[in-house]
Amino acid sequence: MMRRVAALAALLCALAATPGCSTVGVKPWQRDLLAKPEMQLDADPLDAAIDEHVYFSKEASSGGRGFGGGGCGCN
Amino acid sequence: MQLKKPGSVPTALMAASCALLGAGTARADDSYESDDWQVDSALLYYKEDQGRVQAIEPVVSLKRDFGDDRSLGVKLTYDSLSGGSPNGALPSHSPQTFATPSGASLEAPSGEPQTYTTSSGRVVAQLEKVTLYTTEPGKLPLDPNFHDQRVAFSTSWQQRLGEQMRLSVGGDLSHEQDFMSAGLNAALARDFNNKNTTLSLGTNWEADAIRPIGGAPVGGTDYTQLQKGGNESKMVGGALFGITQVLSRRWLAQLNYSYDSSQGYQTDPYKILSVIDAGGNAVGYRFEKRPDSRTRQSVFLENKLALGRDVLDLSLRHMKDNWGIKSQTADLRYRLELGNAMYIEPHARYYKQNAARFYNLYLNAADPAPDFMSADPRLGAFDAMTYGVKFGMTLADKSEVSIRLEQYRQTAQDVPAAFGQLQGLDLNPGLKSFIFQVGWRFSF
Amino acid sequence: MNRPSCVKQPRVAATTFAKFAALCAALILCASARGDTTLDLAAYAGKVIYLDFWASWCAPCRQSFPWMDSVQRDYLSKGLVVVAVNVDQERALADRFLQQMSPHFRIVFDPKGAVAESYKVSGMPASFIIDRHGTVRFRHLGFRDDAKARLDAELNTLLAEK
Numbered sequence: 001m002m003r004r005v006a007a008l009a010a011l012l013c014a015l016a017a018t019p020g021c022s023t024v025g026v027k028p029w030q031r032d033l034l035a036k037p038e039m040q041l042d043a044d045p046l047d048a049a050i051d052e053h054v055y056f057s058k059e060a061s062s063g064g065r066g067f068g069g070g071g072c073g074c075n
Numbered sequence: 076m077q078l079k080k081p082g083s084v085p086t087a088l089m090a091a092s093c094a095l096l097g098a099g100t101a102r103a104d105d106s107y108e109s110d111d112w113q114v115d116s117a118l119l120y121y122k123e124d125q126g127r128v129q130a131i132e133p134v135v136s137l138k139r140d141f142g143d144d145r146s147l148g149v150k151l152t153y154d155s156l157s158g159g160s161p162n163g164a165l166p167s168h169s170p171q172t173f174a175t176p177s178g179a180s181l182e183a184p185s186g187e188p189q190t191y192t193t194s195s196g197r198v199v200a201q202l203e204k205v206t207l208y209t210t211e212p213g214k215l216p217l218d219p220n221f222h223d224q225r226v227a228f229s230t231s232w233q234q235r236l237g238e239q240m241r242l243s244v245g246g247d248l249s250h251e252q253d254f255m256s257a258g259l260n261a262a263l264a265r266d267f268n269n270k271n272t273t274l275s276l277g278t279n280w281e282a283d284a285i286r287p288i289g290g291a292p293v294g295g296t297d298y299t300q301l302q303k304g305g306n307e308s309k310m311v312g313g314a315l316f317g318i319t320q321v322l323s324r325r326w327l328a329q330l331n332y333s334y335d336s337s338q339g340y341q342t343d344p345y346k347i348l349s350v351i352d353a354g355g356n357a358v359g360y361r362f363e364k365r366p367d368s369r370t371r372q373s374v375f376l377e378n379k380l381a382l383g384r385d386v387l388d389l390s391l392r393h394m395k396d397n398w399g400i401k402s403q404t405a406d407l408r409y410r411l412e413l414g415n416a417m418y419i420e421p422h423a424r425y426y427k428q429n430a431a432r433f434y435n436l437y438l439n440a441a442d443p444a445p446d447f448m449s450a451d452p453r454l455g456a457f458d459a460m461t462y463g464v465k466f467g468m469t470l471a472d473k474s475e476v477s478i479r480l481e482q483y484r485q486t487a488q489d490v491p492a493a494f495g496q497l498q499g500l501d502l503n504p505g506l507k508s509f510i511f512q513v514g515w516r517f518s519f
Numbered sequence: 520m521n522r523p524s525c526v527k528q529p530r531v532a533a534t535t536f537a538k539f540a541a542l543c544a545a546l547i548l549c550a551s552a553r554g555d556t557t558l559d560l561a562a563y564a565g566k567v568i569y570l571d572f573w574a575s576w577c578a579p580c581r582q583s584f585p586w587m588d589s590v591q592r593d594y595l596s597k598g599l600v601v602v603a604v605n606v607d608q609e610r611a612l613a614d615r616f617l618q619q620m621s622p623h624f625r626i627v628f629d630p631k632g633a634v635a636e637s638y639k640v641s642g643m644p645a646s647f648i649i650d651r652h653g654t655v656r657f658r659h660l661g662f663r664d665d666a667k668a669r670l671d672a673e674l675n676t677l678l679a680e681k
Contacts, residue, residue, distance in 0.1 A: 001372070001374065001393065001395055002372075004374075024268075024271065024320065024321075024322065025268055025269060025271025025272070025320070025321045025322075026271065026321055026323065026324050027269075027632060027635070027636070027640075028269055028270070028635075028640055028641060028642050028643045028645070029572065029574065029606035029632045029635045029640055029643060030324050030606075030608075030632065031321075031324075031576070031643065032324075032574060032575075032576045032607060032608055032609070032612075033324055033325055033381040034321060034324070034327060034381075035574075035576035035577070036381065036386075036576070038386045038410055038418075039327065039379055039381055039386055041319070041327070041329055041377060041379065043386075045115065045136070046115050046116075046117045046134055046136060046514065047117075047465075047479065047512075047514075049134070049150075050117065050119055050132070050134070050510070050512065054121065054483070054510065055426075057453075058453060058459075058483070058485065058506060058508075059402070059426060059428060059453060059459065060394075060396070060398075060400045060402060060428050060431070060453055060454055061371075061373065061392070061394040061400075061402045061404065061426075061428065063333060063335075063373065064331060064333060064373045064374075064375030064392045064394070064404075065331065065375060065377070066275055066277070066315055066317035066319070066329055066331040066333075066375070067243070067262060067264065067275055067277070067317070068241065068262070068264030068273045068275040068317065068319055069264065069266075069272075069273030069275070069317075069319020069320070069321075069327070069329060070273075070319055070321065070327040070329075070379070072574075072576055072577055072578065072643065073266075073269070073270035073271075073642065073643060074577045074578055074579050074580075074642075074643050074644065074661065075143075075144060075579050075642075075660075075661035075662065075663065142663075142664055143663050143664060143665065238660075238661075269641055269642070270642070
């Protein structure tokens with residue numbers, strides 16, 4: 001599993017970091033849709049926390065979600 | 076203890092810090108004045124079938140924006156649980172008697188219950204606490220003495236560290252009758268590539284004090300001896316590394332790798348296993364016993380796509396731990412904008428896990444007792460499906476109300492065939508439950 | 520929402536100044552039948568220009584508008600012109616924002632982002648302070664409360680120049 005993770009991560013990083021590949025992404029003025037509250041990774045934090053609590057109590061897995069990124073990119 | 080012990084929720088804490096790390100910068104809504112306070116509240120009702128666990132949980136979360144990307148958040152959760160929880164024993168064609176956790180013996184207490192009168196004049200029996208319970212033939216043994224109240228508090232502070240970096244730190248506390256937990260978390264997020272790429276790193280630590288009612292049983296021993304000890308504890312530490320990437324004007328993706336390690340008492344002190352002989356008869360029971368170390372790794376990928384006015388959210392997760400459990404999760408949501416500031420969001424989730432190495436539905440009387448053992452369905456092999464729908468509406472005063480209904484169904488896999496005296500019994504009925512939640516969100 | 524536009528990417532080297540950029544921008548953007556979608560800074564020769572890029576979805580822009588209103592009012596007589604370029608792709612959202620803010624400075628619409636591209640806008644909001652000779656002297660990314668004093672000082676410096 002670790003090798004697959006590393007490969008996927010390397011791919012994303014490579015895409016992100018390649019010069020000329022600031023083509024992966026958008027211009028700062030094109031973030032209108034990304035700025036919408038419903039497009040945030042943490043759009044419904046209470047729902048996510050409630051679900052997490054329920055699934056944690058009934059299953060062997062939990063979490064995985066992260067933070068940061070997306071949004072309007074302002075300031 | 077289902078739905079009772081938040082226990083180690085390292086990534087739930089990270090979700091909390093995440094909620095506070097992200098939401099502040101992105102809330103570019105219609106409000107004319109910049110509102111400093113944001114309140115998000117919900118009331119949850121959770122119910123399992125077959126007279127099992129039932130919970131009511133109000134949650135309130137407050138966030139104060141201090142400007143310049145600095146904010147403080149606090150969240151308060153109260154959980155009231157009742158109902159019955161499976162104790163891990165198999166059903167039987169004969170009645171079975173068990174002691175509740177506080178019970179010190181399987182013999183019925185002798186003597187008359189003493190009565191006293193409360194200040195309001197109500198007469199109550201002093202020995203109302205049930206110490207023994209009997210499970211009817213054919214029924215899954217449930218401990219009916221499952222009621223508790225949990226209070227949890229969490230707080231988080233987030234701010235900038237320079238132009239491209241954000242920091243979040245937080246703490247949380249939770250308390251219930253037999254479990255207390257305190258934790259700290261911190262996370263850093265660094266932007267690259269005109270904020271199209273964000274790398275994040277987070278860590279969390281948690282200390283749990285476990286004080287089982289009646290004392291922690293000596294793991295793996297004969298249940299009828301009711302050998303109990305004292306209190307226990309465990310410590311959890313975890314780390315998360317994530318990449319968030321804007322893939323197009325409409326597509327945001329996040330890939331996270333997380334690792335966590337839990338050291339200490341992992342056993343459920345209230346759960347037992349049936350010892351079954353060749354004829355299918357229950358000849359005894361043992362307290363469960365789990366290893367005192369558990370490490371987990373998971374990879375999580377989330378995609379958010381803006382399709383017209385709608386939003387599609389698809390996430391996948393793969394988890395692997397050192398107890399031999401592997402799981403896969405696929406979660407799909409589609410937020411459909413209905414116009415008039417209303418939306419409907421159907422939801423489907425698929426989950427699959429295989430059993431822990433030491434999981435056994437029951438123990439064989441003929442075999443020696445294994446090192447570790449558990450019949451907790453939470454550690455068994457099962458598939459689970461969730462179907463749900465959420466409906467939300469923004470009111471004239473800019474507040475948002477929502478209603479959510481979800482149905483969860485767990486189907487046990489790899490269940491050994493019922494033999495001998497066990498024939499005709501449903502050895503692992505799985506789980507069916509639903510969530511009903513109302514929410515209210517507003518700023519001022 | 521479809522405005523006729525000449526899609527010609529300008530080649531603006533990093534060191535070229537706003538005069539050239541403004542000229543290019545004027546060449547790129549075609550005039551539209553309704554609304555103000557051109558950016559012709561030549562009309563402001565001899566004035567100090569505060570050129571701002573904003574969007575309805577940009578939260579800090581809500582703070583910047585009242586400030587831009589006040590500096591436009593305070594320094595109008597000294598020769599300051601505030602020009603705010605909107606990059607919303609949906610005009611209706613920009614209009615709603617303007618209705619709420621009621622600004623008293625010039626608004627330009629750049630839905631395709633050609634003007635933003637020509638100024639190499641690298642974050643939102645972005646502002647450029649241009650002196651009386653058309654040279655971009657100060658650039659800013661983002662808008663923060665504690666930046667207001669510095670912006671004021673920069674404006675005053677340029678307004679004092681001949």
